[in-house]
Amino acid sequence: MHTLLGPLLAWLGAASAVTAVTYAYDKVAAPRGWRRVRERTLWFLCLAGGVAGAWLVFFGMRHKTRHQSFWLVQIAASAVWIAALLIVAAG
Helix, strand or coil: CCCCHHHHHHHHHHHHHHHHHHHHHHHHHHHHCCCCCCHHHHHHHHHHHHHHHHHHHHHHCCCCCCCHHHHHHHHHHHHHHHHHHHHHHHC
16 A cells, blocks of 8 residues: 555545534525535535535435536536546556
């Protein structure tokens, strides 16, 4: 295993946990009239490595599934992070 793979996986796990909690909060906040999370904040968290958490809440709670922008960002972020993992693992 490459020496960077462990820290990269740890980063992705932590980022995914933060992203999942943030997405879930936004889903719960919507019907209650609480303060919402900006869409660009959710996109940033996904792009920053929280793709697994984003997908989990995206499908698990059906949050933002009607927004094409979220599909595009999450697919793009997934492709980038999968490629990064493959590159690091191969290196």
